[in-house]
Amino acid sequence: MPIANAAEPASSPANDALFAPGRRAACLGAVALISMLAFEAIAVATAMPAVAAALDGLSLYALAFGATLATAVLGMTAAGQLCDKRGPYQASLAGLLAFLAGLLLAGFAPSMGWLVLGRALQGLGGGVLSVALYVGVAKVVPAPLHPRLFALFAGAWVLPGLLGPALASGLVTWLGWRSVFLAVAAAVPVAAALMLPALRRAGDGTGEALRWGAMRWALLASMGALALHAASQQPGLRAAGLFAAGLVMVAVAARRLLPAGTLAAARGLPSVVLLRGLIAAAFASAEAFLPLLLTGHFQWSLAHAGIALSAGAVTWSLGSAVQARVQAETTRRRLLPSGFALAAAGLAGVMLPLWLPALPSWTALCGWIGVGLGIGLSFPMLSVLLLKLSPPYEQGANTSALQLSDALTSSAALGLAGLLFDPTTRQVLPVLLMSFSLALAAAVISPRAWGVSPGR
Numbered sequence: 535m536p537i538a539n540a541a542e543p544a545s546s547p548a549n550d551a552l553f554a555p556g557r558r559a560a561c562l563g564a565v566a567l568i569s570m571l572a573f574e575a576i577a578v579a580t581a582m583p584a585v586a587a588a589l590d591g592l593s594l595y596a597l598a599f600g601a602t603l604a605t606a607v608l609g610m611t612a613a614g615q616l617c618d619k620r621g622p623y624q625a626s627l628a629g630l631l632a633f634l635a636g637l638l639l640a641g642f643a644p645s646m647g648w649l650v651l652g653r654a655l656q657g658l659g660g661g662v663l664s665v666a667l668y669v670g671v672a673k674v675v676p677a678p679l680h681p682r683l684f685a686l687f688a689g690a691w692v693l694p695g696l697l698g699p700a701l702a703s704g705l706v707t708w709l710g711w712r713s714v715f716l717a718v719a720a721a722v723p724v725a726a727a728l729m730l731p732a733l734r735r736a737g738d739g740t741g742e743a744l745r746w747g748a749m750r751w752a753l754l755a756s757m758g759a760l761a762l763h764a765a766s767q768q769p770g771l772r773a774a775g776l777f778a779a780g781l782v783m784v785a786v787a788a789r790r791l792l793p794a795g796t797l798a799a800a801r802g803l804p805s806v807v808l809l810r811g812l813i814a815a816a817f818a819s820a821e822a823f824l825p826l827l828l829t830g831h832f833q834w835s836l837a838h839a840g841i842a843l844s845a846g847a848v849t850w851s852l853g854s855a856v857q858a859r860v861q862a863e864t865t866r867r868r869l870l871p872s873g874f875a876l877a878a879a880g881l882a883g884v885m886l887p888l889w890l891p892a893l894p895s896w897t898a899l900c901g902w903i904g905v906g907l908g909i910g911l912s913f914p915m916l917s918v919l920l921l922k923l924s925p926p927y928e929q930g931a932n933t934s935a936l937q938l939s940d941a942l943t944s945s946a947a948l949g950l951a952g953l954l955f956d957p958t959t960r961q962v963l964p965v966l967l968m969s970f971s972l973a974l975a976a977a978v979i980s981p982r983a984w985g986v987s988p989g990r
Contacts, residue, residue, distance in 0.1 A: 552679055552683060552686065556674075557674045557675050557732065559731065559732045560670070560675070560728075560732030560733065561686065562728050563725050563726075563727075563729025564690075564729055565686060565687070565689075566721070566724065566729075567663065567725040567726075567729060568691065569691075569694055570718060570725055571660060571664075572690065572691045572698070573694040573698050573701075573718065574637075574656070574660075574718045576694055576695065576698035576699060577701065577705070577714050578714060579599075580698070580699045580702040580703060580706075581706050581711050581714045582595065584706050584711045585598075585646075585649065586646065588711055589646040590646070591646020591647075594646045594647065594649075594650055598646070598649060599763070600759075600760050601651075601653050601760075602660070603657060603759050603941065603945060604654075604757070604759050604760045604763075605657035605658040605661065605756065606657040606660055606661035606941060607661065607938060607942070608658060608661065608749065608752050608753065609629065609658040609659065609661020609663075609664075609665075610662070610664060610665055610934050611661075611752035611755075611934055611938065612662060612752075613625050613629065613661065613664075613930065613933075613934055614665060614748075614930045614932075614933065614934030615745065615930070616628065616930065617665060617669045617670070617931075617933070618927055618929070618930035619930075620738065621736060622669045622736045622930070623670065625662055625665070625669075625670075626666040626667065626670055626729065626730060627726075628662055629660070629662030630659065630722060632659030633655070633659025634719055635652075635659075636653065636656035636658070636659060637656060637715045637718055637719035637722070638652075638716075638719055640652030642712070665933045665934045668687075669736075669929050669933050670729075670736045671729075671732075672921050672929070673736040674732055674733070674735060677921070677922070678861075680922075681858040681859075681860070681914065681918050684854065684917045684918055685851075685855050685857065685858035685914055687914070687917075688850060688854035689851045689855070691850075692847050692848060692850075692851045695843070695844060696844050696847065705717060748791060751787045751790040751791050752791065754786065754787040755783065755787035755788065755938070755942060757780075757783055758787060758942075759941065759942060760780070761779055761780030761949075762781065762948070762949030763948070763949065765777035765780060765952060766949055766955075767952070773952075773953055774953065777949050777953060780945075780946075781946055781949075784942050784946060787942075788939075788942055791938055792804075792938065792939060793807055796808050796935075799979045799982055800982075801983075801984075802923060802984070803932065805979055805980075805983045806916055806919050806920050806923065806936070807932075807935050807936055807939045808939065808979065809979060809980055810939050810940050811942065811944070812975055812976040813913060813973060813976045814913075814940040815943040815946065815972050816877065816881070816947070816973040817905070817969075818944040819944075819947040819948055819951045819968060819969045819972075820881060820905065822948060822951065823951065823965045824842065824843065824884070824902060825839040825842075825843070826962055827884070827898065827966075828842060828898065830962075831960070832895035834895070842899050842902055845902065845906070846902045846905060848906070849903050849904075850906040850910035850913075852906075852910060853873065853906065853908065853909065853912075854910045854913070854914050855910075856911060857873075857910070858914070866915060867984060869911055869912075869915065870916075870919075871980040871981055872908075872911065873908045873910075873911030873913075874912050874973060874976040874980050875977040876905075876911065877912070878970055878973035878976075879901075879904060879908070880901045880902060880903070880904030880906075881901065881905055881966060881969050882970060883900055883901025883902075884898045884901035884902055884905070885898075885963060885967070885970070886898070886901065888963050888966075912976075912980070916983070917936070919983055919984075920933065947968065947969075950968060951965045951968065
């Protein structure tokens, strides 16, 4: 089944409109669903201290996040099979049901153990949706509009990023912590009603028998991700040993779950998948520790640090909008490494006041704005390029690999960041240097994403 509708003329107004009849509901439903997933992630992180206190579950606090990550890896792997062989509609329906069940279980949880189980179901459903959503809507929307589509997806994170923490705090204060989970659950049927009917037109897949052999490698990857997540919470040599074991498990699983040549940055699709992991890990590790830098080293208030994070989210969305307007292939070839280089330069700007104390602290804010803009330019281009390089019957598997690369590399980077960070000195420079190195590596590797050099 082709990605785009070949019968639709490239020059027709309908082809130029992302929200044209026939795909309006799919796009609106996708934006609603992504915004819902974004709000759930941000709101739950905000509300979790109150949840743990109410359920006397501080001992399971870390597992409430780690379980979600681990089961998301399983969901991403399963979604690749489901999308290619049963179609994105069935995959999306399964993901929505699991996600909704997890929200309801967490919202009515009588103890922290039940809440962790609900979070695990949320991760499973969210992992499926992260793949099925991209594959399904990209099949409904013509290929020339994919840059705009993925810019729209990036923009769907902005409002939840800006309003999510305050809204979640208000829900906890006024209605109790359970309302955070139940409010998201109430929005699931609305997003489903908009999106699912449109996804029926995306096809039913190849109809081949499902093969679940890859799930054992996904399980190994999940265990590795949990080990990496837990390493930063262990003392001394135990932390290093757990990190090493988790890294080995993730690396072994990645060789089976990702396209051949990914870890070696082979030209074409393998490099696209690797680049997604590198830049996602660079951003996730830097974002996690930026508030500590701003509040601890520069003595900013927590509110001002939150504004800095929001500024990065806004420029990410701006960068995504800019890349959506670039159509020429040669320009997009130059834009991808430029975006990664800008992200690396922005991270250098964040570190600059640490090296040159005479510089004002807002230099770090300027750097972070550059990070958001650079990743906004490059991140959606990877999704567009992956679909362009993938045959229709492999789009599910390859999108699954893209999401897995993101999750596994970010887990490894965050685990290493936990080892590099010293709580006694609160020195975050080693973490930022790691993030800078990852972004710089992405800038160097990125020309390999097109498979052949422009001169060939």
